[in-house]
Amino acid sequence: MKVFGANELLEDVFEKNLCIGCGACTYLCPYFRSYRGKTAILFPCNLTQGRCWAYCPKVEVDLDDLSERFFGRPYEKDPLGFHRSVKISKAGRQVSEGSFQAGGTVSALMSFALSKGYISAAALTDREGLRPVPRLAQSTDDILRCSSSKYTASPTLSALNQAINEGHNQIGVVGTPCQVLAIAQMRSNPMGDKDFSDPVSLVVGLFCTWAVDFREFDAFISERIEGSRITKVDIPPPPAEIMEVYTDNGKIEIPLDEIRELVPNTCSYCTDMTAEFSDISVGVLEGRPDMNTIITRTERGEKIVDEARKEGFLILDDIGKENLEHLIWAAGNKKKRAFIKAKQEGMLNAREEGARCYLRVRPETVEEIIA
Amino acid sequence: MASMQLAQDPYNIIITGVGGQGNVMASRVLANMLVRRGFNVTIGETFGASQRGGSVMSHLRVSATSSWSPQIPRGRVDVVIALEPTEGIRVLKDYGNPQVKILSNKRAIRPVGVIAGELDYPSMEEIRGSVQELASSAWFIDATDEAVKLGNPILGNIIMIGALSGLGVLPLEREDFKEAILRSIPRDKLDINLKAYDIGRQIIKQNEDSTGN
Amino acid sequence: MSYLIDNTEGAQYLLMGNEAIARGALEAGAKVVCGYPGTPSSDIIESLAKIAKDMNIYVEWSTNEKVAMEVAAAGSFAGLRSMCVMKQNGVNVASDFLLHLAGSGTRAGMVLVSCDDPGALSSANEGESRFFARLVEIPLLEPGDFQEAKDMIKWAFELSEEIRNLVMVRSVTRMSHASGNVKFGKLPPGDVHAVFKCDGFILDPMEGAVMSLPVRYKHALQQEKIKKAGEIFEDCPFNSYHGPEKPEVLIITSSACNLYSREAIGILGVEDRVGLLKLGTTWPLPPELLKRHLSRTDKILIVEEVLPFLEENVKILAAEMAPEIGIKTFHGKNDGTIPAVGELNPDLVVGALAQIVGIDYKPVPDEYAEKAEGVPTSRAPARELTFCPGCPHRASFWSIHNALQLDGRKGFVCGDIGCYGMATLPCGFSTLKTLHAMGSGGGIASGFGKLGRLGFDQPVLAVCGDSTFFHAEVPALINAVHHNSDFTLVVLDNSGTAMTGFQPHPGLKVSAMGEDVTSVDIAEICRALGARVEIRDPFDLGETQETLNELIEDKAGLKVLILRQICALSPEKKAGKKYDMTIDDEICLGENCGCNKVCTRIFRCPGLVWDKEKMVTRVDDVICSGCGVCADICPEGAIKRKEVA
Structure with missing residues (x-):
C-alpha cells in the first residue's frame, strides 16, 4: 500500500470531512486524540510516512491487498465479503443476562474468548449518556457493561492503541466496518516494522449501514429530552423505522428519517455493511429481535464460534432463505451505491505518479459490483 | 581624571550574548571599573525583550571627556566580548572593522529555531572561520565550562571580564573589579567572583603566545 | 546604603537614566512617588522604593496609571512634591484624570514622567506621549543626556510650582535604560507636614477647591500658565546650541536624538557647516529662541523619534515668522529624510545628514564590508523570542492549545501585553489571536461572547496576568457578567508583575516599600461577580486541559480558571x-x-x-x-x- 504522512491525512481525510472518528490514528503519537466523538490533531507532524495514514480506513485502502493477506484471494464482488458461514445466534446459558441488544452474541463471544484466555483484554465501546467511550475490558463484567448498541461513530480504536501502548499483545476488538478495516490495515504491518507482531487475537465486526455524528446527535437529542438521563437507545429491526430513546422520564420515539439527517457524509462512501475483514461479524436479524445474524470468515473465527457453542456460550441456528436474501440485498445495495459515488468522484484507483485516492481494487471488480 | 590614555576616544566595547547570561551585570561591572579610573562611560543596552532566548547586547563607550550616544555606530567597535559565539559573529557583521578584537565564549546557546529543527547551528570550525575572517585578533575561551567548574554557569560573564583585563587594552584593575562587583552582589559571593575574574585573566595570560589568530 | 542617597555634593556615579531621574526626584525633595510598572520606566519607582524609608518618602506601585496619577496628585494637593511614573501606554490610561488635573492645576510641584519606547523594543506599539502635553496644555521637558535626566527633574518641580500646574518629562528607552556619568547635587532636608487646605475661597488656587470648574475661568488660567512656561523656556539651561554662527544646516533635536546627532556631526566631520540646536523644552516651544536660530539658516533637519511632534510645532512657528525669517526648507520625518517608524541611532542620523550635506559616507572600507557581507547569516542563526525555560506560560498555553484543538470548533484566545503576549508565537503554540491594551482580552472576549445570536459558534477564551487582572480586567468582567456573555477567562497567575521585574501588585501581601499590606484575592473577586471559578497548577497538564474543556463546554456565562505557578525567574525559583x-x-x-x-x-x-x-x-x-x-x-x-x- 502507499503510505504517506499526517499532512496528507489532513488534506485527504480531515479537510474533506471524511474522518468518521474511528480512533485508528489516535494515541499512536502525541498528535492525534479523540474528543467528544471527533478526532483532533493537536500539532502538525511533518513525517512523510506515518501509521496515522497507514491505518486510516478512509484513504489508500487496497482491498485486493488486504483480501489476499487475510483470505488468500483478491477482493470479490460478494456483498457479504469472504465468509465461511452465515447463521443466526444468541447468547447461551453461560452468559449472565446483560442489557444487550438483540441476541447478545457479541458479548457472548468476547466473554468466551476472555474466559478461555484467547484474548487478555477487549477494546470495546461503552457509553456515558449518549457519548461513546472507548474501554479496555479485562473482565466479563466490563464486557457486559459495554454491551448495548451505540449508533454514534465512536473512537473505539483509541482503546486498542492504548492497550498496545500498555503492552497487551492478545487483544480482542469489537468494531464497526470502518474500524475493522483500520484494524486489518494495522495488522498487515504497513510500515514494514521489523519487530512487528500482530497484537490482535480476535476481531468481531458489527453490521453497520451508517452511524450518526455524536456531537450533532447529542445536540439533537438534548433538545428533545430536556435534561432527562438516557438509559438506552435502540433501533428495532425493520420495518419499524424509528429510534427509541429510553430515559428516566420514559421513552421517546424519533422517526429514523430525522436521525439519518445526522449521518456524516463519509458514511455514504462506505462499501462495507458487514465488516468484511473481521474474524466474525454480527448484526441484527430482521423480524427476530431475540436473535443475531452471525458470519464467520476466518479459521480462528470459526473455531471460536464452534467452541463457544459447545461450551454453552452461544446458541446457533440456520438462517432462513428469506433472511439471507434480504441480508445480501441490503449489503449489496450499500456496496453498489458507495462504489458508484466513489467512482463518480474520482476516488478510486488514482494512477498518476504520487497521486492518492480513497480505495484501490481491481477495476473489473468495481465494474461487476456497479453492474 | 582618566589615568590612562585610550587607544581611541571613545573606546567602544560590545558585550553580546543571550538573555539570562548576565550580560547587563557584566556591562555594569566593567563600566564601574572604568568610572573608578576617572572615565566617562556610556552604556546602551539592546534587547528584543527582557525574556531569555533573545539576543542581548550592551554597548559601552569609554571616554576621557563626555557621554556618548548609547548606540555605537556601525563599523566602530574596538573590542567585542561574546558570551555566546554566534552572537559575536552577528555583532562583527554589523559593527566590525579591520582592527576589531574579539573575546568569545565557546559555549553555544541554541536558538529555539535550532532546537525546533528549523535552523542549523554552525560548527565550531565554521564559527572560528567567520570570526577570524572579520576580526584582527580572536580569543576563544571555555568560559561557561570553567564557570560550571566553579559551581555556577552564570560566572561565565565574570570570567570574560577577567579575560578582557588580561588583554591590556583598558586600565582594568583587580581592585576596581572588587569594588565594582560589590555593587551587584552580596559580600559572601565576592571570593567566587574574584576567582572567576582571575581564571579569565589567566586564560589570556597563558595563551599570550597564541594571540592574534 | 544605596549610592542613590549619597549626600556628597559633586560625587560622581554611573547611573542608568532612570536612576538619574530617581536621584533628581530626591534632590528635588519629592515626597510622594507612584506609578505602574512598564518597561522602560519601572526602575525609577524600584530604585526609590528601596530607599523610601530612609528618605521618608511614600512610594507606591498603584493598581494602574490613572490611580497612580491620582495618588500622586493627592500629595501635591497636600503640599508635597510628588511624581508619577509610567510608560507611554500608561499615559493613555491616565489621560482622563490628566485632562482634569491640567485644568484644576496643582499645588506643590508635581511631575509626570513618561518613558516612551521608540522602536517598541519592549512594547506592543510605538506610542507617542508628547502629544498629551499639547493636548492637555501642560509644559513638556525632554532630557538630552544622563546628567540632564537628573537635573531636569529638579528643574521641572520648580517650574511646576512657578506655574502651579503639572509638568511632563518625557524620557525614551535609550535614555532610561542607558547609563552614563552623573554628578550629584545636595539632598534637601526632609521635614515636611502634609495638609490639604480647602477651606479658603472656592477659586483660591492654594486654599480653595481643586477642580477644573468653572471651566471658562480655569481654562483661561491654564492657558496663562502654559504661556508663562513658554516665556521661562526662552532662557532655559536645557536648551543649547553648538555650531557655526550661520550654519548651512541646522539640526533641531531633543532627547537621545541629541546624542545621535552630535555623534553624526562628528562622524561626518561637518562641525563647521552644521549647527545643533538641542531643545530640552519641547512644549511649548520658546518662540524667540527658535526665531533667532531659524533666521540664521535656510535648511533645517529635525531629528526625532516616533511622531513628527517637534517638526510640526517648529513648522507652525516658522510659518508664523515667515515674513521675518524668510522661507525655509525642512527635512525630517515628513519628507522621509528621517525614517517614519522605528527608533533612531547614529547611523540613521549620519545617513540623513550625509544626504543633505552631500557626503558619501562609508562606515568601513569596501573590502571589509564585502567580507562581512560574505559571512552567511546562517553563522548567526536568528533568535526567536521564547518563554524562559521552566516558564509556567509554556505549560499553560500547551494545555489551552490542546483543549481548543480537542474541542475542534476553532476556538481562540484574546489577550493583551505581558510575557504571555508571546503566545502569538510558536513558543506559545500560536494560541493567542488578539493582543491589545492591558485587560483588552477580557473586553474583546466579552464582545465575542455575545455574538451567538448573530451566528457565532466558536469557543472564546481570554487570558490576563495577575497584575493585569487588577489593572484593567475587572470592568470587562463586570460587563461580561452583567450581559451574560459566554467565555472563559484564564488568569495566568505567576505571583508578580513578572515581565517588568516582579513588582508587587494588589494580590500580594507586600508593598513596593516592603511593608505588609492587605492582599486582594482574584478568585474571591471573580466569585463575587458570580463567575464559576477553578484554580489549577498549570504544571499539571492533564488536569488543566480537562478543566479547560469542561469550562469551554459550560455555557453558563463567565468562567474563570486561575492557573497558579510562580514565574521561573522569581528569586524563589532561581534559588x-x-x-x-x-x-x-x-x-x-x-x-x-x-x-x-x-x-x-x-x-x-x-x-x-x-x-x-x-x-x-x-x-x-x-x-x-x-x-x-x-x-x-x-x-x-x-x-x-x-x-x-
Missing part, C-alpha cells in the same frame, strides 16, 4: 531546581513515527536540545530550570525527572 532532568536514549523515539520530536519541535523549551548525531533529545543542564513539565510531554516516558534532594 534551585526542583528536578534533575535526564533522557533515556534507549527509549527516546526521536524522529520516528510515534513522536517526531514533540519535545524539541513543538514544546520547544530552550532547556532541551536535539542531538543530530545520536538522533535523540538531550537536556542542556546549564539552561534547564528543572520544572519537570517536559517529562509529561514525552509520549514514551524517555524524559525522566528526579527530585533534587
